[in-house]
Amino acid sequence: MSESVCNIYPPFSRFWAEALQPMKRPDWTLPNTVSYENMSLKLRCFTALPHTQKTPILVLAPNAGHHLNISEPLISRCLRADVGRGVYVVDWTPPTADSPNRHDSVNDIIRNIANCVGELGNQVHLFTLCQGAWAGAIYAALYPDSVLSYTDAAGPIDFFAGGGKIQAICQSLPMSFYANLVNIGGGVERGEFQLMGFKNLNLYDRYIGDYLELWYAVCNGDEKAIQKWHRFKDWYDQPQNLSGVWYLEVVEKLFKKNLLISGELEIIGRKVDLGQITCPVFLIAGDNDDITPPPQVFNMENYVSTKVVKQLMQGSGHIGVFVKESSLDYWEQAIIGKLDSLDSLAMCKHSAS
Template sequence: MFYWNPWLDLYAKQVKFFVRLMKQPEPYWSTPNEVSLEKDTLRLRYFPNKHKKLGKPILVLPPQAGHHSNITDYSSNQSLVNTFHKYGFDVYVAQWLSPNYKHKNFDISDYIRLTNDAVHNISSRTGHDSIHLVGQCQGGWQAAMYASLFPQKISSLVVAAAPINLEAERGPLNDFIDNLPMSFYESLVASGFGLLKGDHMLAGFKNMDPHKHYYKKYIDLWNLIWLEDENGLERFDRFTNWYELTQDLPGKFYLEVVEKIFKNNGMVNPGTIELNDKIEAKDKCVDLTKIDCPVILMAGEKDNITPPNQCLDMKNHISTPKKDIIEITTKGGHIGTLMGKSALKNHWTTVSKTLANIA
């Protein structure tokens, strides 16, 4: 006689879901788009607004921290692209591609060059000589750097959860980077034969909170399986797909960022970061005082990757009038500030409304 065992049923469900998790993560976009430009490690994606349009488009620079750029369009109900669409904007997103070995010597200048190529492409398509520029996390210092070098091309600047002044408020990442010599980071690049492997960055982020990533994560998963929470499992699956889909970085670029931005705090020390002839700017020294456009600074109250003041202190290093600087602090952490439902509904909506009133 066969006796039904509920534990076997639960075990079967658990195995079934873990098989789903074991599949290779795949990149995806949630909103229809087209490729406007592809060059080197940049694929510029255009998300047309089919309903209503304002004048100047938005270019989003996502983080370059080992993850896929679709954080800007994470899901149909959790998308920065869709938030901007609701307020009439055409949106462009710089999808940063994983480099191959021919790109291993790409540096900061190359990424500013590619950003300039994206801006030029958008201007050519739209006829606008300036755009709204939005930078998230590592894309935030990149956006600020670009705006300081090409201020005439930027109508407004949004910097979210970005490390700008590393000494304004120290966090775990400060100590981690400061306590290790450059030779350590050079060895990481050497192990990737000139590339910084995305798996190394992912391990570093996980090790900043090992309890969360190596223990609590699986307790939460077990509870979702036990409760047969299909919606929760779908969210878990989606986030795991994004978080575990790692991308590499050119080794030279990575080492420059570590040394010039994180160790020498170069974003707020004019003269520390001087770019080369790969870019067209007359003055190739990064100097935030050259930024005078309207600026929105956004930080997460619980952000342990980029503590709030590292981003918000940028207001003290730019020439934008105080009345044209908006500071926003979310209740979330790092990722929640960039693409959490609450941040998108409340804080990024504020950003959208503000940009809509800027000529």
């Protein structure tokens, strides 16, 4: 047995000190200002002086029961790679059992995205992450002229493709199960229930593997890895509530019935036709993603009326496609670095029309 493992008592004490350390409440660390807000959201601007000639980036971060600061690595890369371009995030306000936004529907989500786009001059580049993807796709299909490019990173569009653990669970449990969760929460899908569901998808990783990572980091004196472990736990283990109305709508209409793909989804009184999306589309999936299998992302190519660029990130899990350095290198080279040319192309089309 190696000396680092044999000398167990100091690491053991440090391990428990770190594992039992009180969590810090997740929050935004990058400087930002709120440029628009209502009861359902804050539109955060991360660019000090947005260049008016550059179409802004609007990030639809994962609204799946966790703080949206998970998008900060991507935001940082955007700010560094495209200086002056406005970078904005829709920061959804978690509802409570007493707040009006507990009644927000998918219709309200799309209307709120439209309000944000209006605040930004009526045209944006949409960067959608995880569950932000279906909302962005619906918006882009209903308002195609306002979206100059659409990027989906690990977000499900074809919910029946590729199987996966979430799809198996959604198909096996009746809607009454999900409705009961919302009833218990007083009209909201409680973050604790979301967290329990995510953890139970990967029992070993979440209940054993995460703590083995901390143990190895402590034994090796890897302070950087220890701090990384804390950042993840602070974010992952402090969940946020979701509106019970749109949560149940999405479970039934998207996860269970796949209406976005069949063309039967009706939002704001209109059928959602993905074929109306004509802007450039970038699709990014992780080869190790067991939350959103790659086909759920890539199959969007079969339904839009435009050029599609697909990228499978090797060695990447679910959030890795928008937080890992190797993934962000791809974002910078293949997407962020092309926004100026996409802006110019849009201006030429507008002048010709």
